[in-house]
Amino acid sequence: MGIVRVNVSEVINSPSALTREQGEKVYNCIVNNIKLENSVILDFNQIESIITPFLNVAIGKLYGDYPSDTIKKYLEIINIPNGKAASFNIVIRNAKSYYGNTIGYENAINNTFENEKG
Amino acid sequence: MEIDEEYDYVIVYSKNWENNITTYNLLNELFGKLLNNSKKKFLLNFSEVTFISANILAILGAILEYTLIKKRHKVAFANIRPNVKKIMQKNGFHKYFKWEVVEDTYHTTIEYRVFKANTNKLVEFEKYILLNIFNRDELPIMSSSVQDRIVDNFLEIFNNVIDHAESKYVYVCGQYFYSKKKLVFTIVDIGKTIEENVNEYLGDESKKISNTIEWAIKLGNSTKAQSAPGGLGFGMILDFLRKNKGSFIIVSGNESYELNNSKERFGKLDNIFYGTIVTISFNLDDDFSYILIDDDIIEL
Numbered sequence: 015m016g017i018v019r020v021n022v023s024e025v026i027n028s029p030s031a032l033t034r035e036q037g038e039k040v041y042n043c044i045v046n047n048i049k050l051e052n053s054v055i056l057d058f059n060q061i062e063s064i065i066t067p068f069l070n071v072a073i074g075k076l077y078g079d080y081p082s083d084t085i086k087k088y089l090e091i092i093n094i095p096n097g098k099a100a101s102f103n104i105v106i107r108n109a110k111s112y113y114g115n116t117i118g119y120e121n122a123i124n125n126t127f128e129n130e131k132g
Numbered sequence: 133m134e135i136d137e138e139y140d141y142v143i144v145y146s147k148n149w150e151n152n153i154t155t156y157n158l159l160n161e162l163f164g165k166l167l168n169n170s171k172k173k174f175l176l177n178f179s180e181v182t183f184i185s186a187n188i189l190a191i192l193g194a195i196l197e198y199t200l201i202k203k204r205h206k207v208a209f210a211n212i213r214p215n216v217k218k219i220m221q222k223n224g225f226h227k228y229f230k231w232e233v234v235e236d237t238y239h240t241t242i243e244y245r246v247f248k249a250n251t252n253k254l255v256e257f258e259k260y261i262l263l264n265i266f267n268r269d270e271l272p273i274m275s276s277s278v279q280d281r282i283v284d285n286f287l288e289i290f291n292n293v294i295d296h297a298e299s300k301y302v303y304v305c306g307q308y309f310y311s312k313k314k315l316v317f318t319i320v321d322i323g324k325t326i327e328e329n330v331n332e333y334l335g336d337e338s339k340k341i342s343n344t345i346e347w348a349i350k351l352g353n354s355t356k357a358q359s360a361p362g363g364l365g366f367g368m369i370l371d372f373l374r375k376n377k378g379s380f381i382i383v384s385g386n387e388s389y390e391l392n393n394s395k396e397r398f399g400k401l402d403n404i405f406y407g408t409i410v411t412i413s414f415n416l417d418d419d420f421s422y423i424l425i426d427d428d429i430i431e432l
Contacts, residue, residue: 030254030255030258032251032254032255032287032291033251033254033291033294034291034295035251063255063258063284063287064284065284065287065288065291066284066288067288067291067295082432085432086432089432091430091432094430096276096277097276097277097280097281097424098280099428099429099430100277100281100424100425101281101284102430103430103431106430106431106432
């Protein structure tokens with residue numbers, strides 16, 4: 015039992031977190047540590063691009079293995095690139111819904127944009 | 133269709149290639165004709181065509197590249213109007229004809245490009261999108277987080293070609309229309325259609341679905357969802373285009389989806405496209421500024 019810092023850019027060897035394959039590498043890293051009861055600090059420092067195929071596997075898939083409380087207990091996410099927190103939240107809500115936990119998909123995307131008259 | 137001594141098939145296009153389902157259907161007809169024959173000589177006669185919406189060249193390029201090698205046809209173009217030819221000389225489509233390049237002085241074209249459909253090309257594609265679309269002053273004012281989110285969605289579309297279509301290439305082209313105040317961009321792949329993917333994934337359940345594009349564009353639905361939850365699909369771009377009063381077209385197989393001025397329509401085409409076409413049209417006559425209601429914290 016301990017605390018393990020996982021640097022995403024080092025795990026995927028790239029500043030761009032884009033694909034399901036990259037997501038799988040990060041997912042495996044998180045799961046292996048949770049199995050050892052290690053807390054994981056997932057560090058997105060030096061990551062410039064993130065898209066949801068990556069997040070669906072790296073983060074979303076965890077909700078198929080563990081209840082939300084366990085993920086909260088073992089996982090901390092830091093250094094999220096500016097403006098990307100919403101993508102994480104959409105993926106997490108989507109995953110919870112997909113694996114039958116909470117909240118409908120539709121709410122995840124509603125009211126995302128707001129426009130103002132210029 | 134006429135038969136000519138020199139050519140096995142002469143196809144005369146009598147209408148302009150506007151950016152609509154009718155034109156796409158016409159191109160699907162050409163696709164079918166090229167696929168269902170081999171070692172033939174085709175003449176495409178554009179004598180009546182005074183305008184081609186340049187984004188459509190992504191569709192034409194995809195069809196020709198796929199069928200000419202596979203079916204060993206010869207295809208010739210006739211009577212291309214100078215203005216149409218000039219667009220091709222500006223956007224890179226001229227490479228098929230060995231015409232000389234014409235400089236795009238007013239930067240109205242969005243380069244015709246063919247990307248290999250693999251994950252190594254995602255970063256290159258992102259640079260292309262940023263340079264050709266989001267580097268333009270004519271787009272509505274949007275915060276960097278809105279732009280990021282839309283760029284993410286473009287990358288997802290590219291990624292979908294790799295994950296779902298199993299296509300070898302991604303074809304892209306676009307155009308900025310000054311007078312119509314539109315920026316139109318098309319992404320095309322030749323490969324498994326949305327219907328094929330959904331049928332494979334849902335099995336008998338898919339028979340209950342009248343239009344599989346309707347199922348596929350719903351948030352969370354994905355034919356890759358067995359191993360992890362599904363993607364966002366076209367959600368962000370569609371959400372933006374609804375507010376921007378832009379338009380959006382998908383054609384895959386013989387199914388279609390159109391969003392135009394916030395109205396949606398699912399339809400069937402007479403002719404099949406053996407892959408997927410996605411066309412995004414931003415409305416540039418839009419005085420609104422777009423910001424994102426962003427989250428500060430992640431709720432695990």
